Amino acid sequence: MQKEPMKVETLRWRDGRIEMIDQRILPAAFEYRTYDNAAGVAESIRSMVIRGAPAIGVAAAYGVALEALQQQSASRETFYAAMNTGFDALAASRPTAVNLFWALNRMRQVWQSCETQALPQIAQHLLAEAHEIYAEDIRINKAIGDHGAALLPDGARVLTHCNAGALATAGYGTALGVFRSAIAAGKKISVIADETRPFLQGARLTAWEMVQEKIPVTLITDNMAGHLMQRGEIDAIVVGTDRVAANGDVANKIGTYMVAVLAKRHNIPFYVACPLSTIDLNIATGADIPIEERHPDEVKGFRDCHWTPEGVQIRNPAFDVTPVELVTGLITENGVVGNATLVKVGLGEWMAS
Amino acid sequence: MQKEPMKVETLRWRDGRIEMIDQRILPAAFEYRTYDNAAGVAESIRSMVIRGAPAIGVAAAYGVALEALQQQSASRETFYAAMNTGFDALAASRPTAVNLFWALNRMRQVWQSCETQALPQIAQHLLAEAHEIYAEDIRINKAIGDHGAALLPDGARVLTHCNAGALATAGYGTALGVFRSAIAAGKKISVIADETRPFLQGARLTAWEMVQEKIPVTLITDNMAGHLMQRGEIDAIVVGTDRVAANGDVANKIGTYMVAVLAKRHNIPFYVACPLSTIDLNIATGADIPIEERHPDEVKGFRDCHWTPEGVQIRNPAFDVTPVELVTGLITENGVVGNATLVKVGLGEWMAS
Numbered sequence: 145m146q147k148e149p150m151k152v153e154t155l156r157w158r159d160g161r162i163e164m165i166d167q168r169i170l171p172a173a174f175e176y177r178t179y180d181n182a183a184g185v186a187e188s189i190r191s192m193v194i195r196g197a198p199a200i201g202v203a204a205a206y207g208v209a210l211e212a213l214q215q216q217s218a219s220r221e222t223f224y225a226a227m228n229t230g231f232d233a234l235a236a237s238r239p240t241a242v243n244l245f246w247a248l249n250r251m252r253q254v255w256q257s258c259e260t261q262a263l264p265q266i267a268q269h270l271l272a273e274a275h276e277i278y279a280e281d282i283r284i285n286k287a288i289g290d291h292g293a294a295l296l297p298d299g300a301r302v303l304t305h306c307n308a309g310a311l312a313t314a315g316y317g318t319a320l321g322v323f324r325s326a327i328a329a330g331k332k333i334s335v336i337a338d339e340t341r342p343f344l345q346g347a348r349l350t351a352w353e354m355v356q357e358k359i360p361v362t363l364i365t366d367n368m369a370g371h372l373m374q375r376g377e378i379d380a381i382v383v384g385t386d387r388v389a390a391n392g393d394v395a396n397k398i399g400t401y402m403v404a405v406l407a408k409r410h411n412i413p414f415y416v417a418c419p420l421s422t423i424d425l426n427i428a429t430g431a432d433i434p435i436e437e438r439h440p441d442e443v444k445g446f447r448d449c450h451w452t453p454e455g456v457q458i459r460n461p462a463f464d465v466t467p468v469e470l471v472t473g474l475i476t477e478n479g480v481v482g483n484a485t486l487v488k489v490g491l492g493e494w495m496a497s
Numbered sequence: 498m499q500k501e502p503m504k505v506e507t508l509r510w511r512d513g514r515i516e517m518i519d520q521r522i523l524p525a526a527f528e529y530r531t532y533d534n535a536a537g538v539a540e541s542i543r544s545m546v547i548r549g550a551p552a553i554g555v556a557a558a559y560g561v562a563l564e565a566l567q568q569q570s571a572s573r574e575t576f577y578a579a580m581n582t583g584f585d586a587l588a589a590s591r592p593t594a595v596n597l598f599w600a601l602n603r604m605r606q607v608w609q610s611c612e613t614q615a616l617p618q619i620a621q622h623l624l625a626e627a628h629e630i631y632a633e634d635i636r637i638n639k640a641i642g643d644h645g646a647a648l649l650p651d652g653a654r655v656l657t658h659c660n661a662g663a664l665a666t667a668g669y670g671t672a673l674g675v676f677r678s679a680i681a682a683g684k685k686i687s688v689i690a691d692e693t694r695p696f697l698q699g700a701r702l703t704a705w706e707m708v709q710e711k712i713p714v715t716l717i718t719d720n721m722a723g724h725l726m727q728r729g730e731i732d733a734i735v736v737g738t739d740r741v742a743a744n745g746d747v748a749n750k751i752g753t754y755m756v757a758v759l760a761k762r763h764n765i766p767f768y769v770a771c772p773l774s775t776i777d778l779n780i781a782t783g784a785d786i787p788i789e790e791r792h793p794d795e796v797k798g799f800r801d802c803h804w805t806p807e808g809v810q811i812r813n814p815a816f817d818v819t820p821v822e823l824v825t826g827l828i829t830e831n832g833v834v835g836n837a838t839l840v841k842v843g844l845g846e847w848m849a850s
Binding site: 338364366367398446454459 | 524525658689690691692693694695697700701704705707708713714715716717718719720721722723724725727751752754755758759762788796797799800801802804805806807808809810811812813814817818
């Protein structure tokens with residue numbers, strides 16, 4: 145019997161507003177926060193109420209639509225000013241995930257395509273586009289899941305880092321979508337989740353998602369992955385990504401690079417679940433991907449728990465770059481791009497073909 | 498002007514009892530716990546009131562001496578039974594660090610050498626030996642510090658993992674002793690400390706020790722070390738060790754292996770500060786070093802902070818093994834053993850020479 149995919153509604157449209165699960169407090173509490181304009185959505189992204197590259201792309205699209213709905217009775221001048229401020233706030237919310245900019249570009253194109261219409265009509269076009277980006281994201285995740293599931297042998301113990309799950313997308317997930325699809329296809333899969341300091345997306349979000357669906361999940365601290373690989377206890381790695389450069393270099397949650405280097409040493413396949421919207425052909429290599437540095441307090445402890453003495457300097461890069469040589473394959477909605485193709489052809493040519 | 502080394506008294510003899518800083522609650526609180534028998538000391542080691550391979554060796558020696566003092570007015574039969582129970586409890590407290598067994602062996606030899614004497618005399622011999630192990634440890638650390646300091650270039654940014662400091666020894670420290678000696682020798686050194694989940698020895702203990710002495714220290718989560726190496730922000734790595742096999746394989750705090758693999762990739766020297774008492778010639782390779790698996794609760798959160806949902810399995814190996822090929826050199830009190838010597842000659846031959 146196949147399991148139904150979990151119905152985690154990471155974000156949902158209700159009564160003309162967007163509601164998001166507050167991912168800062170999961171799994172201790174499950175609460176929705178409600179937003180009705182672009183500034184609010186931008187703040188929800190910045191403060192990580194919502195996170196995960198695909199999810200913040202979808203959220204940003206709704207942020208634009210909400211701003212348009214808010215301003216649809218204003219003068220055209222006020223509408224334009226508010227919309228531009230809204231776009232700017234959303235674009236400034238987080239720098240690394242390209243899906244944010246991809247979604248904002250799509251929304252701007254829709255606006256431009258109907259800018260001569262009445263404001264309420266513009267707002268409705270923008271809302272329809274946000275709904276379409278939302279629905280597309282779930283379809284894309286399921287296609288990624290099906291392509292990725294074929295790569296995992298029955299019985300595979302699969303490590304993932306951070307949370308590239310339903311909570312990181314409109315639903316279903318990219319990396320965790322691969323696990324969901326593999327299990328739906330009848331494979332026995334067990335998941336090893338890196339806790340993913342400092343925000344603990346693995347311990348809090350991936351573990352929670354897997355427990356919801358009764359997928360076996362073992363939690364480790366980030367520094368244990370190498371030991372488990374050395375002991376032959378990991379068969380494959382699947383992670384998400386926030387931006388892939390034209391040459392195939394992958395930006396993802398801090399710590400991904402260390403996992404990839406260890407995987408290479410132990411000849412364990414390292415896959416990246418990657419919607420095409422995450423590929424940025426404008427960036428030649430990973431060296432040019434902007435890496436967000438977040439607030440020091442995140443490293444000093446977690447939420448109300450502080451364990452670090454005063455007087456210590458802190459570094460808090462939120463992402464790192466895994467060079468293409470370490471990537472076994474990118475799992476996209478259009479199929480898997482293997483390392484040989486990545487290295488020989490590059491993503492631009494592959495996408496054009 | 499040279500700085501005075503910090504006077505952290507990790508453990509100290511007072512009024513016929515041993516007092517230890519409770520390292521579970523540092524840096525939030527600085528408190529001593531007092532023990533007067535072997536069972537108490539064994540529990541202090543098991544629960545990590547005291548930790549660090551050299552420190553638990555010293556503590557175990559005092560545990561034996563305390564038990565002898567407790568039982569010195571009993572019958573010889575009772576004394577023997579209590580002493581053997583005490584030795585067993587201490588030996589069972591933690592499995593990986595060999596210094597524990599090394600210290601217990603030394604104490605047993607002293608006992609055997611004077612076993613025909615009156616019990617109070619035996620107890621005094623054992624106490625004198627514990628004091629000698631304590632004093633020796635500090636002398637050894639300073640010698641390691643001086644040998645290691647010569648390896649670090651002026652201005653070096655040095656990563657360390659876990660805490661191999663004054664708190665891990667009778668005082669001064671092994672890896673952190675190298676930093677202390679380098680600074681005492683006039684070199685500008687800055688320290689990058691891995692926080693070291695799950696027990697957070699880096700964030701709590703190494704950071705605290707460095708702040709006490711105003712040595713610049715930057716704290717990162719364990720998964721950030723690779724990114725900093727990739728960016729050229731780490732010049733050397735110095736860590737401690739809990740046991741070194743005859744072939745030079747190094748057991749140390751979980752996560753050390755990942756750091757070593759990354760260091761190799763980036764051609765960064767990876768040094769292990771290693772008292773000779775940490776070398777176990779009875780173990781051929783690291784594969785035979787017993788790796789402690791600790792309680793799952795340590796991974797589910799930290800102290801009263803829990804962030805992991807119910808229903809998740811946990812792995813909690815406390816150590817891992819770094820193969821000798823990744824070790825640039827062992828820094829001992831008798832000098833530095835380079836990788837070429839380790840690989841060609843082995844530690845047995847080097848120690849005999």
